[in-house]
Amino acid sequence: MNEQQHMLTEMVDGLFAGLGPSATIEKNWPQIEELGLTTLLLPEADGGFGGSWQDALIVFRLSGYHALSLPVPEAVIAARLASGCGLQGRGTIASRSDGRLEGGRFTGTVHGAVQSAGAAYIVAPATDGGSIVLSTEGAQRKPANNLAGEGRDVWAFDGASAFAVTEDVFELGAFARVAQIAGGLDAALGMSVSYANDRKQFGRPLAKFQAVQQSLATFAGEAAAANCAAMGLAQALDRGNADYEVAAAKLRANRAVGVGTSSAHQAHGAIGFTKEYDLHPITRRLWSARSEFGGDSHWATVLGGKVITAGAHRFWADLTALTD
Amino acid sequence: MQTFAIEALSWPKQGADLRRQVRDLVAEHVHPANPADLTNCWAVADPKFSRTLGQAGLLGMTWPKEYGGHERSPLERYIVLEELLAAGAPVGAHWIADRQTGTLLLRYGHEEERRRWVPGMARGEIYACIGLSEPNAGSDLAAVRTTARRDGDGWVLDGQKVWTTNAHNAHVMIALIRSEEGSERNAGLSQFIIPMDAPGLTVRPIYDLTGGHDFNEVFFDGVRLPATALLGVEGEGWKQATAELSLERSGPERYLSCLTLLTELIRAVGPSPSDSIRTLIGQLVSETWTLRLMSASVAAQIAQGQDPALEATIVKDLGNSFEQAMPALIQAAVETDLASDAALPIMLGHLLQVSPSFSLRGGTREILKGIIARGLGLR
Structure with a gap:
């Protein structure tokens, strides 16, 4: 981390820790x-931070770590993609669109729009690659929630003014979820370790039991894998093409969610399953994030397809060429 | 809390050239008669290939030129290692010498011993083994009982090592030995460098369940060593040996043992496999991509002089679990006749049998998870 990134970490960590899952x-x-x-990824010339995707990783990861209930990563990504569209206000992103884009007008629906009540515009994946930026003026919102109670709304547009952009918002949404999974898993792991050290049964802390140690050690490996996948993906985005890495990273992070959440709840026992205890704001977000912007099967099909199409002789060569 | 310290990794600029050099060399020299030799290849010894690598300047890459090394960066060396493993090249003969024995000699060894062994290691002519486990000291390494007793200026060794990989090919061993009479546990231990042709030293093979010969018993019966054979500081053997484990545990061999099986799977299923095989390949590739980042990140931290012991242990545990799971996943997904002489079933059959050792060698899964748990602060 460079000095600016340390400052960014400190500032955002403090802010998100205070806001957490109850912010509105x-x-x-x-x-x-x-x-x-929200201007994190806009050029300095346009009044932004001029940040990189590795800077974004810091912010997105901390939003997952603190189970932040504000759509910060989505607004950051939306602002970046819509920067040439002249739209004002808070933007957000969605995971799917169905409809027709003709002559700068979109008619159809958009699904999974993240906390979009009151949003000025939505960036959604276009049906044929790239993304569309849609003003919400005159459009109809049908509220829907993910497992953590956060808006994942459906919108109906009828001839709304739309801008096509080349960047793929589905990939960037997947990056946001990978980063949040990385942060969320580290937070759940930290809580589980503290709990195992504090809670006594049979006259000694849970941490003394080898079965508990082994389970949390396995969890640590999964959290580590998700964090490394997030970093690898951020670096790829900064290099300019992350088609391969986004599939590999989202799939790996998704799989870590399964092991991590079950290990965290097992370590906490019944108390971790209650409404009053602070584990569920993390784990319910993790379970949602696993499905959002591509579940395991989606990305495994994409990545497997890429590798199979290239052929066995290209497999290792293509993998190493990503970083050379 | 961030368990795994990760920094953005910058790969060496000349990486692609180096890869090309290794790939050309592999294309010319690696054509085993038995496809099983392409798997678990760091247990396959081929002295001729080791010498070829030595001549090409691809061994002892980070060592000083004065000792036959090439003063390249640790990440350049990492590139060579991953290329060799990914191709299934037979690197078993020199692997241990290049990975840790030479490095340890340069760090702790007496000048005479360095001159005697290190240049030959860099040429791919001198091979090494590690004397750690004993019959009653496996996972509980601090229970070692092989003794070194002072005798004039030198030392006399008595005792036995076991599960000693590569002892039958090795010219030299670095061993952890009890050098203080009556000492207990991890106190009073020292490391010694021992020529394998020393009088009183005998090597007996132990064959694995496939009939393969990888590990051995090594007996010391009044083996005399000169004063120069003491490695580093007398009584500091435990500290030195456990520091060595970061080198031993973090390398790409801990997740790449089965990569050739994955490559063969991709080849064998062709351009339009079933959806379930497509997703399995996606899943295995995703894991490979992630482990590569993790493993290289640890290598980079070691290169910067840090000791990422926790990270190295996590990578070994995840890597072993992955390479151990892969053969069974592939067996479950692909209908295979294990009696056939096609490459995929031969490689798969071999790995199904040898993969149980992956979570034993270099520290069992249970020991590694205990180390990780302590690293997490579980008290």
């Missing part, structure tokens, strides 16, 4: 705006 857009979004956080 109505009450707390101004704090995000105040810091100019």
Whole structure:
């Protein structure tokens, strides 16, 4: 990490720790705006931070770590993709669109729009690659929630003004979820370790039991894998093409969710399963993130397909060429 | 909390050239009669190939030129290692010498011993083994009982090592030995460098369940060593040996033993396999991509002089679990006649049998998870 990244980490860590899972857009979004956080990926010339995807990783990961209930990664990505569209206000992203884009007008539906109540615009994957930026003016929102109670809305557009952009918002949404999974798993692991050290049964801390140690050690490996996958993907985005890495990273992070959440809940026993205890804001977000912007099967099919099409003789050569 | 310290990794600029050099060499020299030799290839010894690598300047890459090394960066060496393993090249003869024995000699060895052994290691002519486990000291390594007793200026060794990989090919061993009479556990241990042709030293093979010969018993019966054979500081053997484990545990061999099986699977299933095989390949590739980043990240941290012991242990545990799971996953997904003489079933059959050792060698899974648990702060 460079010095700027240390400063960014410190600033965002403090802010998100205070906001956490109970923050609301109505009450707390101004704090995000105040810091100019949504301009993280805009060029400095346009009044942004001029940040890289590795900078974004810091912010996105911390949003997962603190189970932040504000759509910060989505607003950051939307602002970046919509930067040439002249739209004002908070933007967000969606995971799917169905419809027709003709002559700068879109008619159809958009699904999985993240916390989109009150959003000024939505960036959604286009049906034929790239993305479309849609103003929400005059469109109809049908609310829907993910497992953590966060908006994943459906919108109906009828001839709405739309801009096509080449960047793939589905990939970037997947990156946001990989980073949040990395942070969420580290947070759940930290809670599990503390709990195992504090909680006594049979006259000694749970941490003394080898079965508990082995389970949390396995969890640590999964958290480590998700964090490394997130870093590898951020580096690929900074290099300019992450088609391969996004599939590999989202799939790996998704798989870590399965092991990590079950290990965290097992370590916590019944208390971790209650509404009052702070584990579920993390684990319910993790379970949602596994399906959002591509589940295991989606990305495994994409990545397997790429490798099979290239052929066995290209497999290792292509893998190493990603970083050479 | 961030368990695994990870920094953005920058690969060497000349990486692609180096890869090309290794790939050309592999294309010319690696054509085993038995496809099984392409798997678990760091247990396959071929002295001729080791010498070829030595001549090409691909051994002892990070060592000083003064000792026959090439003063390349650790990540350049990492590239050579991963290329050799990915291709299934027979690197077993020199692997241990190049990975840790030469490095340890340069760090702790007496000048005479360095001159005697290290240049030959860099040429691919001198091979090594590691004397750690004993009959009653396996996972509980601090229970070692082989003794070194002072005798004039030198030492006399008595005792026995077991599960000693490569002892039958090795010219030299670095062993962990009890050098202080009556000492207990991890105190009073020292490391010694021992020529394998020393009088009183005998090697007996132990054959694995496939009939393969990888490990051995090594007996010391009044083996006399000069004063120069003491490695580093007397009584500091435990600290030195456990520091060595980061080198031993973090390398790409801990996740790449089965990569040739995956490559063969991709070849064998052709351009339009079933959806289930397509997703299995995607899953295995995703794991490979991630482990490569993790393993290289640890290599980079070691290169910067850090000791990422926890990270190295995590990589070995994840890597072993992955390479151990792969043969069974492939067996479950692909209808295979294990009696056939096609490459995929031969490689698969071999790995199904030898893969149980992957989570034993270099520290069992249970020991590794215990180390990780302590690293997490479980008290």
